[in-house]
Amino acid sequence: MERGIATSTKPENSSAENTENTEPTDKTGQPPSHFVVWLWIQARRIVIFVIGSTVVLIGIAMIVLPGPAFIVIPLGLAILATEFLWAKKWLAYAQDHLKNLATQIAKTSTLSPQPPAAKQSRRGTAPGYPRRQPVEEADADWSRPLPGYAPPEFTSPKVFQNAGVWADPADITQVTRKLLTRTPSGDLPVSLDPHGFPLNPLGRTGLRGRGLLGKWGRNQAGDPLVTRFDPVTGRLQVLVIERSDSGRLALPGGMVDEGEAITTTVSRELAEETGAHIRFEETQILFAGVVDDPRNTDQAWMETTVLHQHLTADQSQALALQAGDDAKSVHWMEINPTNLAALYASHADFVRLAVRKLQGHPQLKQTIPELIGVKLVSSRTERD
Numbered sequence: 001m002e003r004g005i006a007t008s009t010k011p012e013n014s015s016a017e018n019t020e021n022t023e024p025t026d027k028t029g030q031p032p033s034h035f036v037v038w039l040w041i042q043a044r045r046i047v048i049f050v051i052g053s054t055v056v057l058i059g060i061a062m063i064v065l066p067g068p069a070f071i072v073i074p075l076g077l078a079i080l081a082t083e084f085l086w087a088k089k090w091l092a093y094a095q096d097h098l099k100n101l102a103t104q105i106a107k108t109s110t111l112s113p114q115p116p117a118a119k120q121s122r123r124g125t126a127p128g129y130p131r132r133q134p135v136e137e138a139d140a141d142w143s144r145p146l147p148g149y150a151p152p153e154f155t156s157p158k159v160f161q162n163a164g165v166w167a168d169p170a171d172i173t174q175v176t177r178k179l180l181t182r183t184p185s186g187d188l189p190v191s192l193d194p195h196g197f198p199l200n201p202l203g204r205t206g207l208r209g210r211g212l213l214g215k216w217g218r219n220q221a222g223d224p225l226v227t228r229f230d231p232v233t234g235r236l237q238v239l240v241i242e243r244s245d246s247g248r249l250a251l252p253g254g255m256v257d258e259g260e261a262i263t264t265t266v267s268r269e270l271a272e273e274t275g276a277h278i279r280f281e282e283t284q285i286l287f288a289g290v291v292d293d294p295r296n297t298d299q300a301w302m303e304t305t306v307l308h309q310h311l312t313a314d315q316s317q318a319l320a321l322q323a324g325d326d327a328k329s330v331h332w333m334e335i336n337p338t339n340l341a342a343l344y345a346s347h348a349d350f351v352r353l354a355v356r357k358l359q360g361h362p363q364l365k366q367t368i369p370e371l372i373g374v375k376l377v378s379s380r381t382e383r384d
Contacts, residue, residue, distance in 0.1 A: 124294030
């Protein structure tokens with residue numbers, strides 16, 4: 001009778017399993033103590049805290065010193081957030097704040113701030129206009145009571161003659177469209193006086209009626225702003241016309257026809273007044289809103305959309321410039337503080353915005369103060 005051979009029931013791979021389930025060992029082959037693990041974790045947290053806090057402090061210093069604080073501070077918080085719950089909360093707050101800031105920048109990249117003081121609207125004169133009632137800047141706001149404010153009323157006979165063509169009827173109650181104004185938040189309804197007349201968003205102007213403007217409320221225009229570097233001197237220039245009505249230097253531009261796209265208006269007006277044919281379909285809006293214009297009144301005002309196109313030397317030399325329509329002459333004007341001061345209405349402000357857009361261009365040799373007489377601070381401009 002043969003004896004059975006005893007076999008082991010232990011799996012062959014048990015040694016491998018045991019190896020996988022064993023705890024890590026130190027050089028002596030013994031598992032590390034809990035104290036060593038705790039010490040390693042604390043040391044790691046201290047290192048992360050020191051590095052993260054240093055980066056955050058550098059970012060805070062960059063708020064007042066040159067540097068991208070809005071990038072450095074979140075970076076430091078992200079380092080700290082790998083170990084600390086409070087840092088995760090602050091990082092989430094910073095991310096939300098940056099997201100809101102990016103949204104505001106996106107809105108203001110195409111809708112720029114309004115001119116701070118409507119000097120030409122309150123003190124300027126246009127052909128045929130009567131003398132305005134004097135209005136101090138502090139009294140311009142409609143919400144501020146101004147006893148004795150009784151400005152003269154003026155609407156050009158030309159406006160009455162073109163009622164139903166390009167001008168509104170004299171009776172405000174016959175105007176059926178919504179009376180709106182452009183703001184950084186989009187088109188918003190304008191305020192009305194007790195008689196239903198629209199109120200100029202820039203405040204009192206010292207004159208009632210519509211003046212030379214056809215529409216009650218906003219009168220929409222489009223202005224092409226074309227720049228280049230002088231092929232000879234390399235200095236930055238802007239294309240300007242001499243207006244036939246006032247003799248002032250100005251950007252080309254004109255009124256938007258009913259139902260017309262702003263890009264069509266800008267291209268058409270540029271061709272009519274300068275002979276230049278440029279397409280603006282892919283051009284970003286430089287400015288859109290109410291402008292400080294000497295034709296403005298309490299109840300009618302100019303709003304414009306400015307499209308900027310910067311040309312290469314070859315593109316600018318290919319233009320066949322010839323004054324026409326409302327322009328007596330057309331030429332390239334060097335951008336400097338003296339020349340900007342001579343421009344019509346708010347056009348100097350638009351050129352300053354274009355210079356900001358070109359800041360950092362490899363061909364830009366002049367400094368910002370040399371060009372426009374201002375120094376840039378964040379998204380605003382301040383006089384030197």
